[in-house]
Amino acid sequence: MAFSVQLGEPLFNLVFWLDELQVAGVSLARVVGVGLVPPDRTAGTAAPTDDHVEVRDVRYAYREGRDVLHGIDLDLRVGERLAVVGPSGAGKSTLGRMLAGIHPPTGGSVTVGSVPLVELPVDDLRQRVALVTQEHHVFVGTLAQNLRLADTSASDERLAEALDAVDALGWARALPDGLETGVGSGGHVLTPAQAQQVALARLVLLDPHTLVLDEATSLLDPRAARHLEGSLDAVLTGRTVIAIAHRLHTAHDADRVAVVDAGRITEIGPHDDLVAAGGEYARLWESWQQE
Numbered sequence: 632m633a634f635s636v637q638l639g640e641p642l643f644n645l646v647f648w649l650d651e652l653q654v655a656g657v658s659l660a661r662v663v664g665v666g667l668v669p670p671d672r673t674a675g676t677a678a679p680t681d682d683h684v685e686v687r688d689v690r691y692a693y694r695e696g697r698d699v700l701h702g703i704d705l706d707l708r709v710g711e712r713l714a715v716v717g718p719s720g721a722g723k724s725t726l727g728r729m730l731a732g733i734h735p736p737t738g739g740s741v742t743v744g745s746v747p748l749v750e751l752p753v754d755d756l757r758q759r760v761a762l763v764t765q766e767h768h769v770f771v772g773t774l775a776q777n778l779r780l781a782d783t784s785a786s787d788e789r790l791a792e793a794l795d796a797v798d799a800l801g802w803a804r805a806l807p808d809g810l811e812t813g814v815g816s817g818g819h820v821l822t823p824a825q826a827q828q829v830a831l832a833r834l835v836l837l838d839p840h841t842l843v844l845d846e847a848t849s850l851l852d853p854r855a856a857r858h859l860e861g862s863l864d865a866v867l868t869g870r871t872v873i874a875i876a877h878r879l880h881t882a883h884d885a886d887r888v889a890v891v892d893a894g895r896i897t898e899i900g901p902h903d904d905l906v907a908a909g910g911e912y913a914r915l916w917e918s919w920q921q922e
């Protein structure tokens with residue numbers, strides 16, 4: 632979710648990206664990103680020709696002079712699934728947030744349909760590229776209100792379709808007041824898997840062209856994660872997907888795998904090719920199989 636603040640006629644608008652934070656059981660909005668973007672980005676003039684994502688010589692530094700991404704180049708075909716793997720702290724999440732337009736690159740460019748992400752109007756950006764993280768996204772309100780965060784005008788029927796697409800309609804209808812049941816702090820407690828399904832149903836409503844999944848199922852126990860991955864498949868079909876993967880079987884299913892190490896893509900290609908090449912990915916794959 633994003634909103635922008637414009638004061639007078641500024642050179643830049645202040646944009647906040649919001650996420651949810653649970654404090655002592657209370658659900659609060661948390662600012663996960665703040666950016667200064669040119670007014671065009673919220674006024675809306677850029678029009679990407681397609682959803683081809685191109686990353687060119689991208690660098691990113693949280694603190695000046697301390698790059699955590701160094702010269703990343705990446706081309707994503709429309710409808711491709713790319714798994715991103717690598718050691719902790721390598722820069723995978725930073726890359727994911729950059730691909731979702733939350734972190735503007737410190738150097739280089741990320742474009743969709745030849746338009747730099749930083750020039751896209753925020754609403755257009757959110758509809759083109761959505762980020763799903765491992766945190767729960769349930770706000771205080773009814774289940775229906777939680778879903779309509781993605782599409783304020785969605786009919787009850789559309790909400791039911793979205794829940795059905797992620798295999799959540801059964802439990803949602805069984806709630807005390809169905810979709811009008813209060814959830815979030817003080818309301819009906821959803822399991823972590825149900826909370827993730829709500830987030831996925833919101834994605835179905837948002838209908839983004841490209842999805843960045845940052846370890847979207849990693850907080851769940853393996854059985855719930857496997858179940859959710861079935862729901863996820865319905866959401867992923869037909870979209871470009873960048874999956875930041877902990878579990879390598881997700882990587883195995885992808886069209887290509889990118890290994891990120893110390894802020895660089897050190898290997899990229901189909902799973903079988905990387906295994907045959909005998910490099911870092913082959914070692915990761917072998918050790919994962921022995922776990």
Ligand SMILES: Nc1ncnc2c1ncn2[C@@H]1O[C@H](COP(=O)(O)OP(=O)(O)OP(=O)(O)O)[C@@H](O)[C@H]1O
Nearest residue numbers: 693694699717718719720721722723724725726891
């Ligand atoms: N908000 C932040 N402020 C400053 N440094 C950060 C911030 N987020 C990440 N970093 C640093 O950037 C580097 C890359 O972190 P990132 O979270 O992108 O790695 P990762 O590969 O996703 O790691 P993990 O698998 O542990 O989640 C790390 O050195 C990390 O400490």
